[in-house]
Amino acid sequence: MTEIVSRNTAAWTFSAKISFRFAFILILAFVLLMNNGAFPFFKIITQPVMKLVEQFVPWFSEHILHYQYDFKILPNGSGDTSFSWVLLLIMVITAAIGSIVWSILDRKRKSYNTCHYWLSVVVRYYLACMLINYGVIKMMHAQMPPPTLHRLMEPLGEFSPMGLAWTFFGFSKEYSFFVGLVEVLSAFLFFRKTVVLGALITVATAINVMSVNYFFDVPVKMLSTALFVLALFLLIPHLQALYKLLIKGEAATLVSQRNPIFDKPRKRTIIYTIKAILLLIFGITQVTSTLQRNQLIQQYYKKSPLLGIYRIASDDNLHESIPATWRSIVFEFEGSATVRDIDYQPIRQQIQLDTSKRTISLNNFTFDYQLEENGNISLRKIWDNETEEIKLIKINPADFELQKQGFRWIQEYPNNR
Known part of the structure; x- marks a missing residue:
């Protein structure tokens, strides 16, 4: 599979333009309001908007939807609160209305290649920052920690589905590190030439995370589903090439999006410098936040x-x-x-x-x-x-069956107790 740069100037179909307008508004709204700490300092920027949202969502729930659940509970470790679901509905409605108005006002536009490029950049960085954020704390064995003494004394029937999943992941430091490392590999999304590789890794990772969240009652179903959908969004321009390579077994060419406005060397230098600074800030905040998290864990769980x-x-x-x-x-x-x-x-x-x-x-x-x-x-x-x-x-505690057996290359019989 080879890679070339796209300079496509063909006009988009009517359905493609409608779909893009809807997706553009919805994705940007989701990134803005469902950021979950993906971008450094982003909460400071969005704080005024979130204050308005926190007032509007309860009003919309009560007066428009007549919603019966407690819609005033903000995301609190659970990303699947009534507040979050109502907010998602509001974003979908806004995207639908916005795409209609946009289509009327901009009906003569032939394509949105430049707009699509920048939306893809936002999605790429959102996915990469989000997954690296989760991956690093898994690699540090801090998201799903080892089973506590209390856990070792609990009978299986007292575990919640989420508690069972957390104990499963937390039992093996090496497995937690491996899962986190795969999530960190979404860093390939930072670079245009490796977007497809990064998106494929993200799709596989998101499917795994979605499965755990769905079937072990982990309240991050909305976000994990969004990660999966956004990764698919990045793969849409490459689906034909992937089908030819993976399904038909034929030679295929990956088409990279052309940077629309930074063709001159000076402009490219500027944008690369800004990118390097942003990635450096992101890296520093990852390290400092991880250290702070470990400090808080040690203080809280003294x-x-x-x-x-x-x-x-x-x-x-x-x-x-x-x-x-x-x-x-x-x-x-x-x-x-x-x-x-x-x-x-x-x-x-x-x-x-x-x-x-x-x-x-x-x-x-x-x-x-x-x-x-x-x-x-x-x-x-x-x-x-x-x-x-x-x-x-x-x-x-080492006498517990769960703690006794470590990794072994040779096992004459399975020890399934």
Whole structure:
């Protein structure tokens, strides 16, 4: 497959012009309002527009659609809120009306080659920045982290579909890195001569992401679908060549879009310099945002000094402080713990730990605690006439079946448990 530069000046068909006008308005609106942090500093630019949108969408939902769900909840980690879906509907309606008005006012236009080029540039950079943003945090094992101690103690039936998917991806650091690396390869979209390669990688990546989002109830269905559709948009001019090569097995030529206005060397130097600066800014913001994200994770998920899974040793004594139905306790993050009772039901506990005084508040009682050399914990509660002692036996997470088996080239039998 060879590559040439397109200098097509043929007139577009009526349907092609109508479709492009609709797509142009809808895509630009989506990039503007559904950016999700793809472009550095973009939220600062769009903030005035978003304030108007945040007022208009609830009004439209209530007075025009008479929508019953809570349309006032803004995107919050979920990109599939009622607010987002109503906003998408508004964008589609706006694109439809806008394309009609545009067609009336500009009905003599023969083609939109220049306009199509710049729209493609926007789509290319949007897709690349978006996927690199997601890919980098996957490579850092920060989007889907390893299973926590709490996860290891949860029975499968307590997992949500999304939690199951996150645990699956997070289990293997290497797999997370590989998936992230494939997403980062969308960087081929930054360059005109590798647009087709970048778009094909993006289509494959987006299909995988869409499948996970759709079938594991991950609330990023709208965005992942948009990534897929936008990648297809970039491939439309090359579908015939791809069909000849991939389906018919014939020689084919890729036609690259010609840069419409930067034919002179000086202008090309200027645009290449601007491009290099933008990519440098994007790269710097990726590094700094990744470091900041890791810092926030470490602060928010600060580990407990008693970090571990513990079995509550049973004895014949009845304790006033700890119910006899408690069977295990997990200390993972500061300020909280999770108890499992005799029926394996989770009981969330807020705790206060004073490492200097060696005291811990648990179940509304304050205990003195002692860390033993083998990792076990002794809790002591002194009453007026007696002393209660409770032993917490530490469980090694490496003993869990999920943690035992690593990569092996040779396996005589499958270990499917």
